[in-house]
Amino acid sequence: MSPPLDSTRFEQLRASGDLPSPKGVALAVIRLTRQQDVTIAELARVISADPAFVGRVIKAANGLVAFERRPVASVHEALMVLGLPAVRTMVLGFSLLSHYRRGACRAFDYNRFWSSSLASALAAQVLAERTRAGAADELFAVGLLAHVGELALATLYPAEYDLVLESTRKPGAAPLLELEGAQFAINHCELTSAMLEDWGLPKVFLDAVAQVDAPATVPAPEGSRARRLLHTLAAASRVAEICVAEESARPRLAAALFAESSLGVERECLVTDCQRIAGLWVEWCSMLQLDPPAPPNFANLAESGPISIAAGNPGPVAQAGSKEQIPAKQPNHPEPDGPAVEEAPANSPRALIVDDEPRTRGSLRAVLEQAHYEVHEAGNGREGMERALELQPQIMILDWNMPELNGPDLVRALRQTRIGQTIYMILLTHSDDDEHLVEAFEAGADDFIAKPLRPRILAARLRAGQRVVRLQQEVEREHEEIRHFASQLAVTNRRLHEAALTDALTGFPNRRYAIDRIQQEWSAAQRWGRPLSCMIIDLDNFKQINDTRGHDVGDEVLRSAADALRSALRGQDVICRTGGDEFLAICPETDLARALVCAERLRNALDSLSLQVGDAKVVISASIGVAMRESWMQDVDALIKQADLGAYLAKQKGRNCVATVQKTGDSRNEPVAAE
Numbered sequence: 001m002s003p004p005l006d007s008t009r010f011e012q013l014r015a016s017g018d019l020p021s022p023k024g025v026a027l028a029v030i031r032l033t034r035q036q037d038v039t040i041a042e043l044a045r046v047i048s049a050d051p052a053f054v055g056r057v058i059k060a061a062n063g064l065v066a067f068e069r070r071p072v073a074s075v076h077e078a079l080m081v082l083g084l085p086a087v088r089t090m091v092l093g094f095s096l097l098s099h100y101r102r103g104a105c106r107a108f109d110y111n112r113f114w115s116s117s118l119a120s121a122l123a124a125q126v127l128a129e130r131t132r133a134g135a136a137d138e139l140f141a142v143g144l145l146a147h148v149g150e151l152a153l154a155t156l157y158p159a160e161y162d163l164v165l166e167s168t169r170k171p172g173a174a175p176l177l178e179l180e181g182a183q184f185a186i187n188h189c190e191l192t193s194a195m196l197e198d199w200g201l202p203k204v205f206l207d208a209v210a211q212v213d214a215p216a217t218v219p220a221p222e223g224s225r226a227r228r229l230l231h232t233l234a235a236a237s238r239v240a241e242i243c244v245a246e247e248s249a250r251p252r253l254a255a256a257l258f259a260e261s262s263l264g265v266e267r268e269c270l271v272t273d274c275q276r277i278a279g280l281w282v283e284w285c286s287m288l289q290l291d292p293p294a295p296p297n298f299a300n301l302a303e304s305g306p307i308s309i310a311a312g313n314p315g316p317v318a319q320a321g322s323k324e325q326i327p328a329k330q331p332n333h334p335e336p337d338g339p340a341v342e343e344a345p346a347n348s349p350r351a352l353i354v355d356d357e358p359r360t361r362g363s364l365r366a367v368l369e370q371a372h373y374e375v376h377e378a379g380n381g382r383e384g385m386e387r388a389l390e391l392q393p394q395i396m397i398l399d400w401n402m403p404e405l406n407g408p409d410l411v412r413a414l415r416q417t418r419i420g421q422t423i424y425m426i427l428l429t430h431s432d433d434d435e436h437l438v439e440a441f442e443a444g445a446d447d448f449i450a451k452p453l454r455p456r457i458l459a460a461r462l463r464a465g466q467r468v469v470r471l472q473q474e475v476e477r478e479h480e481e482i483r484h485f486a487s488q489l490a491v492t493n494r495r496l497h498e499a500a501l502t503d504a505l506t507g508f509p510n511r512r513y514a515i516d517r518i519q520q521e522w523s524a525a526q527r528w529g530r531p532l533s534c535m536i537i538d539l540d541n542f543k544q545i546n547d548t549r550g551h552d553v554g555d556e557v558l559r560s561a562a563d564a565l566r567s568a569l570r571g572q573d574v575i576c577r578t579g580g581d582e583f584l585a586i587c588p589e590t591d592l593a594r595a596l597v598c599a600e601r602l603r604n605a606l607d608s609l610s611l612q613v614g615d616a617k618v619v620i621s622a623s624i625g626v627a628m629r630e631s632w633m634q635d636v637d638a639l640i641k642q643a644d645l646g647a648y649l650a651k652q653k654g655r656n657c658v659a660t661v662q663k664t665g666d667s668r669n670e671p672v673a674a675e
């Protein structure tokens, strides 16, 4: 049982400055919505500065009102329909999508990631209308970001994540979450949750995304909103997985989706919803210029009937003993038999020409290609902005006069972004009078070329620009090395931190962790009025084993006892080694009667252990004291004291038994032994 993620690790990652983060208009929107007194008009003005957001926000609003009223036509109206929180998260998601469409991690399929995230967003929105897990528009936004931790790992550690993803393809590989944890000291679920918290999303969403690919450690109560939310997001994840899966894998995944009952939606309704999701997905992918596979036909998939899922990929991953069976999403990289990983881009530098005249673009292209550039084109300023952020070219040549956004304005807008700051930009002018030149440089251009174009001059200017780009790249490489070093250091720190909370012999959390954790569980139980129990498990006559067989055998016995306790414990309980031969088990959401049953199972697990040491057999047993939090108890120490008294009573009664000094009813301190 690993200690929960401490915020230090996330802080370290954030400090690297490389975590995917919102930019430009999205950043402004997020800042504005954090202010108490922001008005819809103000927000609408900011969003209107980016036509890409305008279209997407209006489309999202129309998705909600389509059947009820006339279509939404303005940002202002869309904001009224969607509400501030949903718009904020939506803009955040779209901003990330624009800026992180590609990256350096080769085994991470960025197109598949965004196609899948979009399908998950739409599925969460549509399914929420049935499950009532939350406002449909908010669910869209959360669905869009529910796996952003994967993108973050691919962005922060492209080379290392590449290796992690590659190793998940090997036969018998450990699960992705485990490999991530071992390599980065944080897994993508934990990172998603921490990022969403950082962006100010409500806690209920953080808990759900932390568990959507991972087994639930503490299942939310039956019928609670948290539970509906988790099931809705998990189902949305599965619908998304079907959308981006190979044709041959779809029937198996669909069978698992339609067989699952935890969502509480009738099969026919689910099929209808999935058909609707697939239709919306095609529209949205085209709007966001994603290149998804052909959409699945869910009606056909449902008709093809249940398929034995046991024979294929096991799919669901759940912690041993956990009641929850939340299926894990496939890692976001092509399956071994899927399409080949995209070729790495050639090493030639990228150039982007932004000009509305095809003839000028043609001439520029000829010169650039001769200088061995990989050349891209855009026909107007707005398109130039999008292409620049997407391609991250080293050099841009921009015309001065263009429809939608002129050259100097485009330079200015790009210089506001992190990507745009390092692009070498050359403005094409019709005149080289002083006014023009001053304006070009003030906008942030690095150089200018007066029209008509003279290829030799252009080639010479490009060479000068290339020198600057090379220098910049060297600086960037050095920064990269420093960042890499810092992140390695962060991993080491996290490991040290974990080591400080872990008992080296058994791998269990240690006493220090136990005290913090039981305090947390105490506060949660107090706040929500939920039961909380704990047990002290003390091995019997352990000193004798040490004395007669030696300390090494004693260690071996402790390790075996820990293994037996670990496998007999329920998924939601936490067990720690608090002393030499003493363990503390913390049982949230558990009353005394259930804790006693649990304790008896642990006692029995130890009692049945038979260890072979040389020719002799070592038998062990434990005395277990059980206690439950009661209203008269002042603090957590009182609870532990009761469990201690229980363990003492068990020893008195002859050891190898379970005891409590509490009654299942209300009276206190009356010894009751439950053997």
Ligand SMILES: Nc1nc2c(ncn2[C@@H]2O[C@H](COP(=O)(O)OP(=O)(O)OP(=O)(O)O)[C@@H](O)[C@H]2O)c(=O)[nH]1
Pocket: 505, 538, 539, 540, 541, 542, 543, 544, 546, 550, 551, 552, 553, 554, 555, 558, 579, 580, 581, 651, 655
């Ligand atoms: N092998 C080994 N022994 C340890 C370790 N830590 C503590 N011990 C020993 O555990 C023993 C605990 O003995 P006691 O507290 O007297 O308890 P006990 O012999 O189990 O007797 P009861 O609890 O009364 O049944 C001591 O001898 C400690 O030296 C450890 O890490 N390894």
